[in-house]
Amino acid sequence: MRKPWVxxxxxxxxALHHLSSRRLPVGAFNDDAFFILLxxxxxxxxFGLPDGAPVTDPLPGFPALLMLPSWLVEPRWHLLKPLLLACAALAVFLTWRLARRFLPDAWALACGLLVALNPVLVGxxxxxxxxxxxxxxxxxxxLGAQEVCGKPxxxxxxxLxxxxxxxxxxxxxxxxxxLLALCLGLAVCILAGRTPALVFTAGALAPLAAWMGRNxxxxxxxxGFVSSWKSQFFLFEEPGRQAVHFVRxxxxxxxxxxVGAAGSLTWSAAAGFACLGLAGFGAVRLVRERKGAVAAAMASYVIMVLALHxxxxxxxxxxxxxxxPMxxxxxxxxxxxxxxxxxxxAAALLALPALASLRYxxxxxxxxxxxxxAFxxxxxAWLRRNTPKDARIESLSFHCVQLFAERRAVPPGLTVYDRDTWVASALVRGVDYLHVSAELSSGEFSYPSLAYLKEPALERWARSTPYAAELYSHPREATRVFRISHPDPQRYLKAYSACLGASPPASSEIPAKVLAKDLKEALKAEPGLECASAALRRLKL
Structure with missing residues (x-):
């Protein structure tokens, strides 16, 4: 009975994995286009972008593995999807194999099924x-770590x-x-001793050290991950906020x-800590058993990855x-x-997360x-035909534009708060076109930036400035392309600098009369400069 059921x-x-993979074209994640470019x-x-800029983030291992497959399928990038589906199937199979070393057959099968149905993996x-x-x-x-020693x-x-x-x-x-290399080194140390563990760890981390030297x-x-880590380090000075971040x-x-405990933070955090507690108890049980070295490595890996995030x-x-799977x-x-x-x-306990996963x-x-x-x-195709080869296009899907339109592309500036700042940012960086896609702002995987950088804001700013004109729209693809141009970019940037001077903290060091004079001159040069008008109103108050 078991074989037909399995x-x-x-x-x-x-079937679920195959259908799920069809809902997003290559490029919908943006990072996927980046890996193909690399x-x-x-x-x-x-190792860099098409314009020659070197890249330090992400790591080069996956792009190196993609070299041959991407060459074989170019430009039909959707043919790479079966390769990823095969990797997912292999991961589920290896989960079952690894689980069999610690659990009875029925429990190992249940573990493989839970991993296969998990919405994070499926999604x-x-x-x-x-x-x-x-x-x-x-x-x-x-799985291989357990085989390092034949006999004691x-x-x-x-x-090794x-x-x-x-x-x-x-x-x-x-x-x-x-972190995985360090945890596997722990398993090797337990199984084979210090010297093999040191040899293993040195060999595993040497290529990464060489890569960091190149960077x-x-x-x-x-x-390149350093910038993201730095943005979080300030929380360590505030233990309360760091604790809330960890709970989230x-x-x-x-x-x-x-386990699919969506909704309130209280509910999801309670379920999450319950899972962690049960995993910790299971780790202690396994470490005491005959194959405790690999179990200790798995538990250490979970702890270290959680600490990293x-x-x-x-x-x-x-x-x-x-x-x-761990x-x-x-x-x-x-x-x-x-x-x-x-x-x-036991069946009821396993059925709950499985049913929650199936919903997603x-x-x-x-x-x-x-x-x-296709993306x-x-x-x-319109961008390839109707823009110069040296054009620079701004888009939240900037890697997709680089891959599919074969044009230089940049993301919106991370310090853009309003229309005037956006125009100034575009002129400073030599942006010629703006590509917007309505689907990106409401998709499952959006550009991980601040809320004001979502597509509706960009399109609204483009429509409200005289220096952007719509050239193309495609209703079915929900896309638009705007041309960005200014007869005298330096004039605009000089006028915009008056807005910067009138903003804190710079404004505290300049007399109000001087600020007002500069702002009036800015409005004379650029009558539509809203930031200058707003600054003048603040001065009058």
């Missing part, structure tokens, strides 16, 4: 990003070398990969991402993915201790029935 479950899960640059012998499947390939690789490494004290050096090579690749694919040479930073993270990652400004459920194994190990002899209670999975699958094989094909 086969039906596998086919059903595969794989193309590696084929030309450097990201088919997107050309390194998350799922990295997940499959990390599971293979945890006898090290299998060929396996292969394990170090895989860990080195993982460290070059995702930031969590360095220092080309851009004076070890990684646990609620989002484990409460929402793992607590220093990250965003709290998104998709951050569950790198540790999803957390599921640890949770089921804890649940089995209490419910092993109560099959009905079926919604993904319904959207996938329509299918979207704004007609708009991108």
């Amino acid at each position: 086969a039906a479950a596998c086919l059903g899960a595969a 794989s193309k640059s590696l084929r030309r012998g450097f 990201l499947d088919g997107i050309v990003i390194p998350d799922i390939p990295y997940l499959a690789l990390s599971l293979a490494l945890f 004290g006898q090290v299998r050096w060929p396996i 070398v292969c394990l170090a090579g895989g860990a080195a690749l993982a460290a070059l694919m995702r930031p969590q990969g360095a 220092l040479l080309v851009d004076r930073t070890v990684t 993270l646990v609620g989002s990652v484990f409460g929402e991402g793992l 607590s220093t990250w400004p965003l709290t998104e459920s998709r951050y569950l993915l790198p540790m999803l 957390v599921c194994i640890l949770i089921l190990a804890g649940a089995r201790h209490w419910l092993g002899r109560r099959p009905l209670a 999975d079926l919604a993904f699958a319904r959207r996938g029935l329509q299918g979207r094989p 704004e094909p007609e708009t991108m």
